[in-house]
Amino acid sequence: MEGEKPSRFEVRIHGRGGQGVVTAAELLSVAAFEEGHHAQAFPSFGSERTGAPVVSFCRLDAVAIRTREPVAEPDALIVQDPTLLHQVDLFSGFGTDGYLLLNSGRSLAELGLADLLERHRSERLLAVPAGEIARRHIGRPLPNAALLGGFAALTGRLLLQSVQDAIRQRFSGRAGEGNAAAAADCFELVSERVGGMSRA
Amino acid sequence: MLKQTEGSAAVAETVVACRPEVVCAYPISPQTHIVEGISDLVRAGELEHCEYMTVESEFAAMSVCIGASAAGARTYTATASQGLLYMAEALFNASGLGLPIVMTVANRAIGAPINIWNDHSDAMSQRDSGWIQLYAETNQEAVDLHVQAFKLAEQLSLPVMVCMDGFILTHAYERIDIPERDAVHSFLPPFEPNQVLDPADPMTIGAMVGPEAYTEVKYLAHAKQMQALDTIPTVAEEFEAAFGRPSGGLLRGYRFEDAETVIVALGSVLGTIEDTIDEMRADGVSIGALAIKSFRPFPLGEVRDALAGAKRVLVLEKALAIGIGGIVSANVRIALSGIQQYGYTVIAGLGGRPITGASLRQLFDDAVADRLQPLTFLDMDTERVESELKRLAEGGRSGGHAENILREAGIVAGRPH
Amino acid sequence: MSNAGDKSQAEAEKRHQRVRFYQVGSNVVGNRLLDPEQRTVQARTDRSNAITSGHRACRGCGEALGARYVLDAAMRASGGKLVAANATGCLEVFSTPFPESSWQLPWIHSVFGNAPAVASGVAAAQRAKGREDVRVIGQGGDGGTVDIGFGCLSGMFERNDDVLYVCYDNEAYMNTGVQRSGATPPAARTANTKPIGEHLGNAFGQGKDVPRIAMAHGIPYVATATVAEQHDLERKVETAMGIRGARYIHVFVPCPLGWGSQSQDTIKLARLVKETGLFPVFEAFDGEVGEVSKIRRPTPVEEYLKLQRRYAHLFGKNGHPEIVERLQAIADRNIREYGLSADDGEEVR
Numbered sequence: 001m002e003g004e005k006p007s008r009f010e011v012r013i014h015g016r017g018g019q020g021v022v023t024a025a026e027l028l029s030v031a032a033f034e035e036g037h038h039a040q041a042f043p044s045f046g047s048e049r050t051g052a053p054v055v056s057f058c059r060l061d062a063v064a065i066r067t068r069e070p071v072a073e074p075d076a077l078i079v080q081d082p083t084l085l086h087q088v089d090l091f092s093g094f095g096t097d098g099y100l101l102l103n104s105g106r107s108l109a110e111l112g113l114a115d116l117l118e119r120h121r122s123e124r125l126l127a128v129p130a131g132e133i134a135r136r137h138i139g140r141p142l143p144n145a146a147l148l149g150g151f152a153a154l155t156g157r158l159l160l161q162s163v164q165d166a167i168r169q170r171f172s173g174r175a176g177e178g179n180a181a182a183a184a185d186c187f188e189l190v191s192e193r194v195g196g197m198s199r200a
Numbered sequence: 201m202l203k204q205t206e207g208s209a210a211v212a213e214t215v216v217a218c219r220p221e222v223v224c225a226y227p228i229s230p231q232t233h234i235v236e237g238i239s240d241l242v243r244a245g246e247l248e249h250c251e252y253m254t255v256e257s258e259f260a261a262m263s264v265c266i267g268a269s270a271a272g273a274r275t276y277t278a279t280a281s282q283g284l285l286y287m288a289e290a291l292f293n294a295s296g297l298g299l300p301i302v303m304t305v306a307n308r309a310i311g312a313p314i315n316i317w318n319d320h321s322d323a324m325s326q327r328d329s330g331w332i333q334l335y336a337e338t339n340q341e342a343v344d345l346h347v348q349a350f351k352l353a354e355q356l357s358l359p360v361m362v363c364m365d366g367f368i369l370t371h372a373y374e375r376i377d378i379p380e381r382d383a384v385h386s387f388l389p390p391f392e393p394n395q396v397l398d399p400a401d402p403m404t405i406g407a408m409v410g411p412e413a414y415t416e417v418k419y420l421a422h423a424k425q426m427q428a429l430d431t432i433p434t435v436a437e438e439f440e441a442a443f444g445r446p447s448g449g450l451l452r453g454y455r456f457e458d459a460e461t462v463i464v465a466l467g468s469v470l471g472t473i474e475d476t477i478d479e480m481r482a483d484g485v486s487i488g489a490l491a492i493k494s495f496r497p498f499p500l501g502e503v504r505d506a507l508a509g510a511k512r513v514l515v516l517e518k519a520l521a522i523g524i525g526g527i528v529s530a531n532v533r534i535a536l537s538g539i540q541q542y543g544y545t546v547i548a549g550l551g552g553r554p555i556t557g558a559s560l561r562q563l564f565d566d567a568v569a570d571r572l573q574p575l576t577f578l579d580m581d582t583e584r585v586e587s588e589l590k591r592l593a594e595g596g597r598s599g600g601h602a603e604n605i606l607r608e609a610g611i612v613a614g615r616p617h
Numbered sequence: 618m619s620n621a622g623d624k625s626q627a628e629a630e631k632r633h634q635r636v637r638f639y640q641v642g643s644n645v646v647g648n649r650l651l652d653p654e655q656r657t658v659q660a661r662t663d664r665s666n667a668i669t670s671g672h673r674a675c676r677g678c679g680e681a682l683g684a685r686y687v688l689d690a691a692m693r694a695s696g697g698k699l700v701a702a703n704a705t706g707c708l709e710v711f712s713t714p715f716p717e718s719s720w721q722l723p724w725i726h727s728v729f730g731n732a733p734a735v736a737s738g739v740a741a742a743q744r745a746k747g748r749e750d751v752r753v754i755g756q757g758g759d760g761g762t763v764d765i766g767f768g769c770l771s772g773m774f775e776r777n778d779d780v781l782y783v784c785y786d787n788e789a790y791m792n793t794g795v796q797r798s799g800a801t802p803p804a805a806r807t808a809n810t811k812p813i814g815e816h817l818g819n820a821f822g823q824g825k826d827v828p829r830i831a832m833a834h835g836i837p838y839v840a841t842a843t844v845a846e847q848h849d850l851e852r853k854v855e856t857a858m859g860i861r862g863a864r865y866i867h868v869f870v871p872c873p874l875g876w877g878s879q880s881q882d883t884i885k886l887a888r889l890v891k892e893t894g895l896f897p898v899f900e901a902f903d904g905e906v907g908e909v910s911k912i913r914r915p916t917p918v919e920e921y922l923k924l925q926r927r928y929a930h931l932f933g934k935n936g937h938p939e940i941v942e943r944l945q946a947i948a949d950r951n952i953r954e955y956g957l958s959a960d961d962g963e964e965v966r
Contacts, residue, residue, distance in 0.1 A: 026206070029373045032202035035322040045230075045552065064375075066471035068368050069556045115539055221745035222738065251741040255734065256772030263731035263769065267702055267738025270725050273745050275738075293728050397723035397739060399698040399751055406703075406726030407713035 009157055010071040011058040014090055015144075018050035023170070024078065024144035025056035030166035031148070031158050032060045040065045041053035051172030053088045060157060072090045074098060076155055080130075080143050082111060101150050101190075103130040103143045117132060126154060133185045135170030138178035160187045202377045207339035207369045210376045211304060212237025214343045216247045217384040218350045220276040220302075221391075222268035223252045224261040228283040229316045230366035231306040235278055235393075254422040258283035262290035262301075269299040270405055271360075272396040274350065277301070280366055281308035281322045288326060291359075295330025295421065297405060300391070302346065306366040307467070307518075309551045313602040317552020320466065320518040323495075324527050330421055332360040332428055333496040334448065335466040339369050339376050344447035347384055348435050354391050355435070356428055365468040367552065379443055387442050397523040425497040432494050450499040451507055455481060456488030461568050464503075464532055465488045469516065469548070469555050476560040483570055486524030493530070503535040512542035514567045516578075518549045525575050542570060548578035555579075619684035643847045657847045658689045660831050665692035665721065667699075672719040673711040677880025679870030679887065680708050680758065680785040682844045687868065688754070688853040692722060692856035695752040699741050700724070700889040704732035704757025704766055707792040708785060730765035732757045733773040736780040744779075752858065755782040755899050759800035760790040760804050767799075770827075774834035774863045781864045784827065787872035797873040799825045802895075803947070804940050805927045807875075812930035817940055828867045832904045836863040840900035849910060852899060869896050877926025891922035894948035897955040912957050913965040918945045 011028060015021035022043045029039035037060050044055040047102070048149055057071040072092075076099040079090060097117055102108065104127045108117055117125060128150050130143035137146075145167050152158040163179040203210070215223075222241070225235035236467055242252045251268075261277045269275040279287065281326045284305060296299055298432050305323050309315040333353065336342035342364040349360040364370060395403060409417055429450065436449040446452075452592050454474050463473055470491045480487050490506050492499075507513050513536065517527035524530070526545035533543065544567055549555045559579050566572050588605055597604065642656040658664050668768060674681035690870050692699050700723045705710045709726045712719040717902035727735045736755030743751045755773070757766055758765040762784040767963045771877055773780055789807045790796040797807040804811055810819040831839045842850040850868065857864040871886040872880060879884055890896040891910060897909035919941055922928040931937050 027371045030204045033375060036377055039204065039373070042368070042371055044372065045367040061364065067475045067557060068365075068372075068468050068471050070554050072558075224738075249747070251745045253737070253741055254778065255737075256775070260734040260769050260772050263727060263734035264738035264741065265726065266731070267735035267740075268729050268742040268745075270735075270737075271700065271739040271742035273742035275742075289728050290731060297727075322789055345852075349946050397700045397702065397725055399723055402723045404713055404718035404720050404722060404724050406709075407715040407718060408710055410713045413715060446965045511677065 007062045009060040009075050009155075011060070011076045011078065011151075012071045012074035013056045013058070013078040013080065013176040014084055014088065015054055016050070017052045017054050018144055019054075019080045020079055020144035021054045021080070022056045024080070024148060025058040027148055027163070027166045027170060028151070028158075029060040029062075029068055030169060031152075031162040032058075032163040034165050035159065037061065037064060038065050044057070044070060052114070053084055076151065076152060077101070078147050080147060081105060082106075085111060085113075089117070096153040098124065098127040099151075099155050101147055102127045102129065103147060105132060123194060124154070126190060128184070128189055130182075130186055130188055132190070134179075134182045137182040137185070138175065145179035146186040151188035152183075152191040153187045154194060160184060163187075201380065202371060202375065204375055205374070205378075206233060207342060207364065207372050207374070208233030208306075209379055210236050210339055210343045211346060211364070211370075212241065212344050213378050214384070215276055215304075216241045217275075217379060217381045218302075218347060218388060219247065219274065219385070221250055221273035222265070222275045223250060224255050224264045224275075224277040225252065226255050226258045226261045226277075226279065226283060228258070228280050230308060231278045231280050231304065232369045233306055233370065234306070244313055258286040259290055262287035262303075264295060265301045265303075266290060266294050266297065266299055269294070269301050269393075270297065270395075270397050270485075272391065272393045274354075274391040275292030275299075275301045276303065278304035278306065280306040281310050281316075281437040284322045284326060285310065288329070291326055291331060291495040291600075294359045298357040298395070299358040299359055300350075300357055300393075302349045302353055303361045304346070305361050305363045306370045307363050308366040312600060315551040316366075317548045318368050318518070319552065320363070321520070321550075323361065323363045324519040326361075327369065327496055327527070330358070330425070331496065332356075332425065332432075332494070334360065334362050334432075335492065336362065336364045336369065336495055337452075337468055337470045337491060337493075339364070339372060339374050340445075341447050342369055343378060344439060344445070345378055345441070347379055347387060348439050348448050350388050351438075352431060352435050356424060356431055357394060358424060360429065363467065368468050377445070379560070380610070383442060385397060387614075404432075408467075416569065427595065428494075428497050429499055429502075448493055449495045450492075450502050451506060452491040452493060454491065456490055456506065456510075458486065460486040460511045461488075461514065461564070462507055463487070463514050463516055463564065464492065464507070464528070465489065466492050466495060466514045466528065467518065469518065472555055472557055472560060473516070476557055476564060479557075482566060485564075487564060487568065495528070495531075498531050498535075500535045503532060504539075507532070508539055509540075510541065512567060512570070512614070514546060514564070514572075516545040516546045516548055518547075520547050520550065530612070543576060544572045544573075544576065546576045546578050553579060633958075640847055646943070656913065658693050658851050659847060661685060664689045665697060665703075667692050667722045668712060668719045670719070670722050671717065673714055674707070675872075675880070676872050677871075677873040677883045678707070678711075679844050679872060679883045680787060681711070683785045683850075683868045683870045684708055684756070686844065686850050687756070687854050687866070688722065688877075690854035691752070691754055691858055694748075694855050697722075698751045699754060700751060701754045701756060702727070702732050702736040702739055704761030705729040705792075706758040706761050708756065708758065708893075710792055730763055731769050732766055733780065733782055734769040736782065737773050737776065737778040740779045746888070748780075753780045757782050757784060758791065759786040759788060760798045762786075763799040763825050767825075771834065774831060774836050774865070777836060777862045779861050779863070781866065782852075783866045783868060785868050785870045787870050788876060789875050789881060790941065791872050791875045791905055792900060799823075799829070804931060804944060806930065807927070817930065817937055818927070819945065828865065828901075831865040832901050832906075834863070835904045836865060837903055838900070839866040839867075840865075841867045841869070841896065841898050843887035843891055843898060844871070845884050845891065845895065845908075846898070846910070849898065855934060877929070878924050882924050886921065886924060889916060889924070892958050893918045893921045894917040894945070894952040895921065897951045897957060899955055909955050911959045911963070911965045912952070913959070915958070918948050955963070
């Protein structure tokens, strides 16, 4: 049933170096911690270079997490850069019940993902203009904080407040406020789109 | 204090809580966040009376530690892989001189070919250096072991390396209870060396010892490490009493007492192993795990007691002794000398190759069914290696295998065009 | 304008040669009539004997002499609060035949290439403990300093660690059997630069000028010295000990065994290497040369070279005067560049 959520929830985040992909996973884990969950976040440990594809992982659970393997079958995918779509195997292990949040001003259909929409639960797959939202609040199209707000709304796994707390712990002053506001904006946007599924 | 933080950051905070007086830093992936973290804390004034030195190589780092420790300072450094090798001469020197230096090794593969990802080949290559080697399964344990390490080192007058898997632990964010500074301060008495460079009481440290006394000196070093087999559990108990959680010690078993098959391993892979064991137990398989936490000294008696009743023992290790096979398994085999058992060595995770639950399940199923070879390389691309071996047998060009494999796969042109 | 009186005085001076005492107040020339403060440390009864008798150095060992001069001076300057870190080499080996030790100060030997780093570590420990009255010396031979210890030396300089590093330069790896080092001079014979066939000893155009390299690091004090001039060497150590930060003294120490020289010629050779100009003796503050030790009696290099069998192949029937000329050219260049010649009428003490 809808209300019954399994304890373990695994997230995989894709992006390019310099977009805060690793930070996103870390912030997710801190937000979960704030709510008393266990969380594990780690990157895919490539040699770092701006612009190169980067993957990070976050596991959430109600109990201690022991495994250390990469997330092979994500319950949720966050894609920070749409240009990865036809370059990297983003959807490897992505089950039909999975959540997708993709940073783009275009729709998923426009991005050529119509068959994905057909095979999966389409209400769980969303494209949001997170980069634009970020630009409005922090002056740069760094989408990670906004996407985390969107993630909270889409999956219902985290409170917006926790996400914002995690953001403010990491970024001080205007950067913290700006990113927190971007997260809130995206949360609102996604809440409206999915309607009724999210907690505020 | 309970935090969600990066493993390296937690280690840095904990080391600072241990109040080292001299910290040396030479950067190498994946240890960099540790030394950076300590630098920030020292600069922010969180650690008084600490000299933080940036040095010009790992050899220099260990050498500065030697001088500082011999002069009576509590001393710390961190390294990995190539850096550990570069200080090899100094490692043996430090243990031979009985200096209680504590060092984090963020385990990483050794080149050639160069590889920055996790395996145990670095620490394993220095297993005979006379250092105590402790392996952490989780970041919590990594943090706890550093506190224990300073106590251990200073009690025994032996250097200690705390091994934690590079990237997998160092760069992972997880829930960690960072020991409070006051609690650490109570746990660690001030360092009082039994030999020290002091103008008030001059002594000569590091004299040449000839054939007439060298054997005795070496035996005493060995005896001291064997003594650590008692000290390590004692310090672990003291730690548990002071901080309220079990950490460290020589070994830790997981559902192994009645297990027919026991998986032996070191470090963070045990987490994934335990998940797999739970799955198999739920399916009625008699299987358990044994985590080795102290690799040097190697707890021969304790390992024997733990494994004697098993029908089969599978040692899963992240290093390879080229020319013979497993390293940990060879040590385990000594412990099990004379006992009839199925013994399997599995080399896994070399150079950072992920060890997945799915692969482990398949592997353990094969083990239980005794379908395994004595030596297995988990998830190896057998086709590719066989093709390279075939090519070599046919008189192919010599050189590094990595480069040859790439050329075969057409990835590298090999000629200018 | 001269007169008969002046002329006779000049003649009288010629007949009676002025006697000049050098090294007054050393154990070479008597102290009895001298102000005690003008005595060398070695000439004092209260010298520390930091490296005391009973060590196993060869007779005539320049390094043992140099170490004694340096350490006793440093002990005096630091009020006896001194720690020494020693590289592997002759000095370390002959001074610590287990279970005995010649060292009367706290002393550590780690490995061959890390004495400067170990010294840095000892200094760091003193700072951490608020014991900055305790001073640190790092020391080693040319092998351990110029070659294998060079990285650590440079690191110590670059960090400006409060260490005085002393190199005892006998121009080869002596303890292992006289092999060539980065300090071996051109044309010198060593165990692996023998004059065989067309090879005439160590090659020209190689080697490192570590004092100048030290100066290039901008450290507060660099000096060169020899064991022939006790006052000069001791004064330089004293000056160095009065400065905080990285300091370097390069001491020329003959090795009778390695050079094939007479054990009684050690001091003489040290004097000649300076008098020929082959080894400039100077000090430098903050990277700039200050005082130089001028030549008292200009001396051709041959006088120095002929006393050592490591240069024997340059002389005699099958000798190579052209090589000697090249060595002379090196000496002449040093004299020019460092201004080692006494000015006209200048009396060099």
